[in-house]
Amino acid sequence: MKKMIVSVLAMILLANVCIQENAFSQQIIYKDTQIQQAARSISVKNISGTIDTLVSFTTRHNLSTRNKPDFGIGAAARFIKKSLDRFSKSGVAIADAERIEYRAGGKNTRLGKEITLENIIYTVHGTDKDDNRVIALLAHYDSRSFDNTDSLIFAPGANDNGSGVSALLEIARVLSINPLPVTVKIMFLSGEEHGLLGAAHMAALAKTQGWNLAAVLNNDMIGNSRSSATEISNNTKLRIFSENVPVIETESMRKERVFNSAENDSKSRQLARYIKEIGERYVENLEIKLIYRNDRFGRGGDHTPFAREGFTSVRLCEYHENYDRTHQVVELVNGAEMGDVKKGVDLEYVRKNAAVNLVSVMNMALAPAAPSNVKIDISGLSSSTQLSWSAPEAGKKPAGYYVLVRETDKSNWERKIFVKETSCEIDISKDNYLFAVQSVDSDGHESIAVFATGGNLR
Template identity: 40%
Template sequence: MNRIKQLGLLSVVATLSVSALADVEYRDQQALHAIAGSVSAERIEQDIETLVSFGTRHTLSETESETRGIGAARRWIKAEFDKISAACGGCLEVYYQSRVIEGEARIPEPVEVVSVIAVQRGTVDPDRYVIMSGDIDSRVSDVMNYTDDAPGANDNASGVAGTLEAARVLSQYEFAGSIVYAALAGEEQGLFGGRIMAEQAQADGWRIKAVLNNDMIGNIEGINGVINNTTARIFAEGTRQDETADDVRRRRFTGGEVDSPSRNLARYIDWMADRYIPNLDTMVIYRLDRFARGGHHRPFNDLGYPGVRIMETYENYNRQHQDLRVEDGIAYGDTIDGVDFDYAAKLTALNAVSLASMAWAPSPPAEVSISGAVTANTTLKWRTATAAEQDHIAGYRVYWRHTDAPNWEFSRDVGDVNEYTLENIVIDNYFFGVASVSKDGFESPVVFPGPAGAFGE
């Protein structure tokens, strides 16, 4: 849980403690409450049932059948996105994205890996993107077994169903920035759908500010017997994967190990959970993914885009990557009876409000820099908003926290400027950042100064 405090004019009296000042007066957004309340557990259940009905969605499985295999599954997903678009007057651009993969350990022969993408264009800054994704494919114990039934109800029909449901809800609104809903293929065979999308986005010059990868958002009963439907995990990598040698040297002397854009994206989502999702506490995990494991946000992280994984807190490994069977009284397999639809709806709502808030907010500040060594003051600078956003942006908010604090503690609104000095706040004792704020109060994620924290242009 975040505790953020807003500072007005600071007294220069050394005895004044910043921690004693009043909490920030956050502007509550009724539209985000409405979005969270519009997510339907019943529709998510129906979508998971349909995805499970295709028998297997293995990347190497049947593509011609209308009722079985990954081909039928992706055609159904596209048809659902097309229905959503028709209901909002054609507000989504829906298309397949594919590439032939071969010569890989898990795809030895040529296979077309096909994802389904739906783009909801922003009205102010359409070239800025936030992305929600889930994975189409499923598997059993043998990763190369593409014929046996692999229901993949939780892993990861739940993530695809959540992505579809977020599109249904958010397509009823217009946003300043663009939102992308992605059903990615080839995850179990090597994260290929994410790699294809990330590389294409980079080639097309997409300004991606957030990737919310949803992989298993429906299980509440852990392998350890714990039943929990009130927490979720957000996995976020600590340092950028596209750092140069100069960036690494700079980070050594100025910090940023825990302030990558992915980490500050995770803090933002945690902040949304505190305010808009009842009975949900999110845990920000300082790691790319589960120990020694990975997910479809990684290819985006590899190219320097901010990406996190959102998922359940307690996993049940008897239901993951398992042949359908009963042994010693234990039922194995990822079947639909292991999915809690209300919980999946709760995590979908978290995605939806986070996407909406970022898309309504201005772009995170670019070219944020900081100075103040051997002085009593700290000065932050950033680039002025683009011409397209001038009528959208109200100003900026400067944040800081103690260096051992996990979340931002203090803030100050500084107006529509591109430089601000915090007097008598010593640079050595805190970490700092800047967020942009729209005229209707929506705020971007916080940007840590320098290359370590940059969200890109």
């Protein structure tokens, strides 16, 4: 069976090589039934129920009480923890939910005083002990209204970020019955609305504990499908923000980037392209748009503290935002409804966006680790391109590799060439194309792409 799949893969790829000009109409898409079924099991009803419960706590403001059973951020944290505990109990994967408390704020901070906040982390442990990769999904569960010092006013946060939390709870449920080779950490974070505090705490922890964090997917506002003012209704587009130039870039990294023309090929950009390809492979009626910036103007998200620690991080976000709803007081203004109430959440859109996360994580976790040391031989002038790379050191062995090719003025990889060895020669000029390599297993699960470089400036 496996052999057959490899040869099918080889045929598909050979076909792609031969008919590159019209590849789209001929493209054969292979789908893994386990991933497909998992994606199909994401429940709109569960998403809806989670948002209702979160909204029922009136506010999840970071300065709100942690002691009341049905009001404030503490009630929300306990609801999330309880749901996760239920999944670890009923599921087949080894999974646990932990509360991680941290001190935040102080006199001259946005919080105005020092307080204790908590993140809830759900770890679905990987089954392959040789593979220590970790994939992280993030969503903040705190909320705010217009006045960010008011911890009592109704701040439903149905979309910001009830949408992200409800999606991640569904993914936690589905992964608890679909164990994966690689560990997945699903993080429900506090402190976002007062300066990305919970994410900063987790990113620092990941760094000091030396996690092999392969990818970080932040979900923040993934449920609104109607724009304010322009009134565009569309739930068929999702944005992925990824940084162009890494925020951690050093002078030697800068030189290497310039030398290799890698402005559009940061690790985050490769992750964004990966999510686009896998997301669109499994989720219908959704176009995933790569946004060539880390986040929106003047606004941030929980992926940024992870990027600052050097991790490969992206933000998934709705394509159209509604400024009458986000961070607004819930009220009627000239007959128009303001505020982040559930009515403004498109549940089917949340379902699709949750599925994008799930299929990307599953495909990545089922794939071998990415290759390393992916190099273009630039020692001589020739009309062909020689590439070489090293097999991943740990985890499952790849059945082969995909060499990805695109023209320098294209956004997405255009060709995928299957190669069994750790080197190849392609009869096109290295000066006219960009290249990357993915590891792939016998079932067609591919790793994130690693950009091919000609080394550093010499």
